Amino acid sequence: MKIMVPIKRVVDYNVKIRVKADGTGVDLNNVKMSMNPFDEIAVEEAIRLKEAGSATEIVAVSIGPQQAQETIRTALAMGADRGILIKTDTDAEPLTVAKLLKALCAEEKPGLVILGKQAIDNDCNQTGQMLAALLQWPQGTFASKLALSSGKLAVTREVDGGLQTVELNLPAIVTTDLRLNEPRYASLPNIMKAKKKPIDEKTPEALGIDTAPRLKTLKVVEPPKRQSGVKVKTVGELVDKLRNEVGII
Amino acid sequence: MDFSLTAEQQSIRDSITKLCAKYDADYWLRRDDEGGFPDDFVADLAAGGWLGIAMPPEYGGSGLGVTEAALMMQAIAQSGAGFSGASAVHINLFGPNPIVVHGTEEQKRRLLPPLIQGKDRTCFGVTEPNAGLNTAAIETRAERDNKGWVAHGRKLWTSTAQSANKILLLARTTPRDKCRKSTDGLSLFYTDLDRRYVEVREIHKMGRKAVDSNAVFIDGLPIPDEDLLGEEGRGFYYLLDGLNPERVLVAAEAVGLGRAALQRATAYAKERVVFGRPIGQNQAIQHPLAQSWAELEAANLMVFKAAALYDSGQPCGAEANAAKYLAAEAGYHACERAVLTHGGMGYAKEFHVERYFREILVARIAPVSREMILNYLGERVLGLPKSY
Numbered sequence A: 001m002k003i004m005v006p007i008k009r010v011v012d013y014n015v016k017i018r019v020k021a022d023g024t025g026v027d028l029n030n031v032k033m034s035m036n037p038f039d040e041i042a043v044e045e046a047i048r049l050k051e052a053g054s055a056t057e058i059v060a061v062s063i064g065p066q067q068a069q070e071t072i073r074t075a076l077a078m079g080a081d082r083g084i085l086i087k088t089d090t091d092a093e094p095l096t097v098a099k100l101l102k103a104l105c106a107e108e109k110p111g112l113v114i115l116g117k118q119a120i121d122n123d124c125n126q127t128g129q130m131l132a133a134l135l136q137w138p139q140g141t142f143a144s145k146l147a148l149s150s151g152k153l154a155v156t157r158e159v160d161g162g163l164q165t166v167e168l169n170l171p172a173i174v175t176t177d178l179r180l181n182e183p184r185y186a187s188l189p190n191i192m193k194a195k196k197k198p199i200d201e202k203t204p205e206a207l208g209i210d211t212a213p214r215l216k217t218l219k220v221v222e223p224p225k226r227q228s229g230v231k232v233k234t235v236g237e238l239v240d241k242l243r244n245e246v247g248i249i
Numbered sequence B: 001m002d003f004s005l006t007a008e009q010q011s012i013r014d015s016i017t018k019l020c021a022k023y024d025a026d027y028w029l030r031r032d033d034e035g036g037f038p039d040d041f042v043a044d045l046a047a048g049g050w051l052g053i054a055m056p057p058e059y060g061g062s063g064l065g066v067t068e069a070a071l072m073m074q075a076i077a078q079s080g081a082g083f084s085g086a087s088a089v090h091i092n093l094f095g096p097n098p099i100v101v102h103g104t105e106e107q108k109r110r111l112l113p114p115l116i117q118g119k120d121r122t123c124f125g126v127t128e129p130n131a132g133l134n135t136a137a138i139e140t141r142a143e144r145d146n147k148g149w150v151a152h153g154r155k156l157w158t159s160t161a162q163s164a165n166k167i168l169l170l171a172r173t174t175p176r177d178k179c180r181k182s183t184d185g186l187s188l189f190y191t192d193l194d195r196r197y198v199e200v201r202e203i204h205k206m207g208r209k210a211v212d213s214n215a216v217f218i219d220g221l222p223i224p225d226e227d228l229l230g231e232e233g234r235g236f237y238y239l240l241d242g243l244n245p246e247r248v249l250v251a252a253e254a255v256g257l258g259r260a261a262l263q264r265a266t267a268y269a270k271e272r273v274v275f276g277r278p279i280g281q282n283q284a285i286q287h288p289l290a291q292s293w294a295e296l297e298a299a300n301l302m303v304f305k306a307a308a309l310y311d312s313g314q315p316c317g318a319e320a321n322a323a324k325y326l327a328a329e330a331g332y333h334a335c336e337r338a339v340l341t342h343g344g345m346g347y348a349k350e351f352h353v354e355r356y357f358r359e360i361l362v363a364r365i366a367p368v369s370r371e372m373i374l375n376y377l378g379e380r381v382l383g384l385p386k387s388y
């Protein structure tokens, strides 16, 4: 079975981001970029399935600018076998990404696509679900555990009330939650090997997908500074404040 | 001039940083309090193939340059591991360089793979009590016998000798009065640290308790012929080859630790409120930290300039020495300011900066002192008369 892992290049989670002075977006100049952490979990899970003998090949796919190739190299250094870069300089929206991935699935025919549940830059949490809908494949989102046996994939999902397990026929879509695994860091020999692994380049045009944005960003603003709180001495005082000052009970 | 890292160099830094994240400030604080070599940390680095970063691929290394090794060591120090972490592996990265450059095929095949795999651990026996920085004056001697060599003498400061099973040993093999120059007649051996003939006594020291430094007493250590590196009598010159990379690595580590100190100081300066304002709002606190940033980044440029020169096969003595000097000074200032920024808390172990301060001093003293670097620059770069 082939596993496809779409990965996104995003601002590193350690970076304290700043809104551009003109309010059109986040300032990305000289900012460290990394693989979306949920996608690292997806790559790790794919590698574990391969190590367990359940998968034969892992293809890491990124949609983005030329530099997204570096993010693919990171996945290759972790253990993915080859990469595909769909090169675009427009910031692809979830639906565009889902369409591009659908087109790629038609070529690659993976048995499983593992995505991060969301990307930490825009927190959309849409791509996996949209891809499942477009392909009409079953989906197991917010996965905290995967178990593959006799052609069926059991996905334990983190839902509001606790854990839910669904059983999917393959091919299927999985999106990863934080607790699925702890991603490995690349060893030096694997970083060296990654240099020699192939990365194909494609364009959205060649796949027949229009990447023009459907959404328009009106304004980006910093969240308001948190006001300092007050300390109360007794439960009675707390209840009184909530009732009479805040008015929420 | 391109000052940016390649994608591969970036992954090296990222991977090391992630590996080091497992060994947090409390881990190193404990190592510093209790002592005890950071075996688990070193085992993790060995398992990730990191010890072979600069070793030839034919023997299991990755064949990268000083630039990459410096990035790796800097990331280790910068993670907060400081010299406790860096010195635990430092000598294994470039110490064995004489084997790579002057060893026979048989020696490389026998000696390098176990070093890279972390199965062998070496120490570096050069400094001696009666010679100091005047390395040519060492008194440890190795004499021929019918089976090879027998060594006698004393070494000082030999780091990691408590747990090392190998020693890179500089010894006089032709008496001084039979040599044309004092730097002739010294030979370099890489051999078993056989404790039947070698006594290793730990030195109680100011910092870096986790990584032992020792007085080593060598009494009749037998050394087989096949453990002599290169030609007899050329050892001093072989060591010289390895000095520049070592200086670059120490310098990279010093910048790393300085950055760690600066980061802690900055965080504290933002957080700590006195007189109704964060202390970092006062220029007396803010400016020294800003100055440290500038000093560290300037030193870092010299570090990577020296590394780039070395990796492209050009002479780099002046730059490597200057980098070591600048980085140690910049690191020292950053660590001192980090302590002062923390006020009384800077003196408390749980704020970690006092450990950094104790550790950074090593970079000012070893492997070569500030004074000897300035002697070198004065004489070799500026062409002034030799002062000693």
Ligand SMILES: Cc1cc2nc3c(=O)[nH]c(=O)nc-3n(C[C@H](O)[C@H](O)[C@H](O)COP(=O)(O)OP(=O)(O)OC[C@H]3O[C@@H](n4cnc5c(N)ncnc54)[C@H](O)[C@@H]3O)c2cc1C
Pocket: B123, B124, B125, B126, B127, B128, B131, B132, B133, B134, B156, B157, B158, B159, B160, B213, B362, B365, B366, B367, B368, B369, B370, B371, B372, B375, B387, B388
């Ligand atoms: C923590 C630690 C770990 C070490 N690990 C190792 C190791 O693993 N292996 C090893 O071989 N060594 C090791 N060393 C030794 C280190 O390399 C030496 O301490 C260093 O080279 C200085 O030599 P010295 O201590 O003999 O100083 P000395 O030679 O005694 O010098 C003392 C002082 O006099 C100054 N001085 C001497 N001559 C001159 C001159 N002509 N002009 C101006 N100033 C001068 C020096 O700069 C210095 O300030 C370590 C040292 C430390 C502190």
